[in-house]
Amino acid sequence: MAQSKHTNTLPRTVGEGLARRGVSRREFLQFCTTLASMMALPPAMAQTLAQAISKARRQSVIWLSFQECTGCTESLTRSHSPTLENLIFDLISLDYHHTLQAASATAAEEAREQAMKDNFGKYLLVVDGSVPMANPGYSTIAGISNVDMLVETAKGAAAIVAVGSCAAFGGLPKAKPNPTGAVAISDIIHDKPIINVSGCPPIPVVMTGVLAHFLTFGEIPELDPLGRPKAFYGETIHDHCYRRPFYDQGKFAETFDDAGARDGWCLYKLGCKGPVTYNACATLKWNDGTSFPIQSGHPCLGCSEPNFWDAGRFYQAVSMPITPVEGLAGAAAAAGAVAGVAVTWHNRSKKAQAKSAHVTLGVQDLKK
């Protein structure tokens, strides 16, 4: 009876929840060591992480989804299973999430309001999707516009995690001509710490790492100038790409099916944006460390960078001109030729004037 009562109640701490799920201490410590390594913390911090996480109360999380495709949620939920990261993710108190919660309609909104009331000032607000500002009616939840719900929910949040490039930077909805007037979370909320976990979608373990950091230290991790955790977005994909030696050797795939592509040569000429993309795909990889886009033969699109959709064509090298220059060359040549003819005419008439003004001197003139 006592056992039944025990399993039917929610775990109070993360450690309790892990114990119930049969996660051994060794497994948990291994996970913490990996986390410490990912977040560029000293190895000794693994023990601190383990202690802090296991004792931490289940962090209340409210997850709002605005103009998004649910790819971020798909990434964060499916890709973890059945790893230890997923268990920790389960062991936060996810009090509101459209896609994952069982409740709907009024009950769902009540769950959000209750969580806000119970944990005011302490809950973590996770947002995926951008916010339409051109017309609030473009995206609503229970009749509440995205911007109103964001402002209301952000008031009691300890911090905000903008998950995915849409929430972090506006993402695809903000791509030209941005018909909905999409903006990032940081364009609306200015008085709360915001962590941008960009990517389309972001790497699942990055999300776990950010949550673990918040649980452990009670503060947000060190961020780069774009508000992204430096531990994961500190270096470019190009820097850690396993194809990098081919770049250095000058060996490039010219097409997707040539010998170079088959031999795993660098995808720079095929438009890889790895050199200007800050993310951890090349090291953490996806699907439980199985692979990442470049490993499966496709150039990086640069999805964790702001406005990546409008930063030139996907299959064009990052050094190439963005717009075709043929028309421009013709116009420039014509303008140059017109100016050249004008200058030549001016010079020639000056020469002719000088010539006509020339006075021929004879010997007699010299004697004067």
Place this chain on the structure above:
Amino acid sequence: MEHLALLTFVRGPALDWSLGLCAAGIILRLFETLGLGRKADLAKPRDDGPGSGWQTIFTRSIPPAGMFRRDPLTYVAGYVFHFGLLATIVLFVPHIEVIRGVFGVSWPGLPGPLVDVLTVASLVALILLLVHRFYSPVKRLLSGIDDYLSWVLTFLPLLTGYLAFHHLLLEYTLMLAVHIISVELLLVILPFTKLFHSVSLWFSRWYNGDINARKGVAS
């Protein structure tokens, strides 16, 4: 401005404008120079050896007898800089991609570390040439603002390219944007400074060789 947005701008409208101004400027200068014309040479040619103009295009790159010994630094550093710069421009794969984007032609490139060595050699050569320009009384007297401006605008693309390649000083995306801006400045200024020699060199050498041969003068 966010770094990738700056890079997108410099790869887009800024590059369009600078390439356009460069092309228009070159054509303007060609009209201006060639449009001046020359008086018809009515004298009987001395030894009008065919190809003397074409020969001179190449022979002018070889130091005249005794000159190399008198001023080896100018020659050695000059060669190193010019060949290093040319190789860096046309044999570094990201640059070949730019050329492919503009002209639609491409060719194989050199490995990155080799281009890196050539870039450093070019930079060192440029610095030596500048120091020599300061210390040599004749060169100093002959130098004007055009020379120093041309030096700076040639040095900057090499330097910023080197810094971007090695991820030094600025974040890579920003340094890449700065590098492209420095190249765009060079493109805009090229037709209107001594850097125009990269275009005018060929036909001015040809003309000098040809006219001197007609007059029976060695060129």
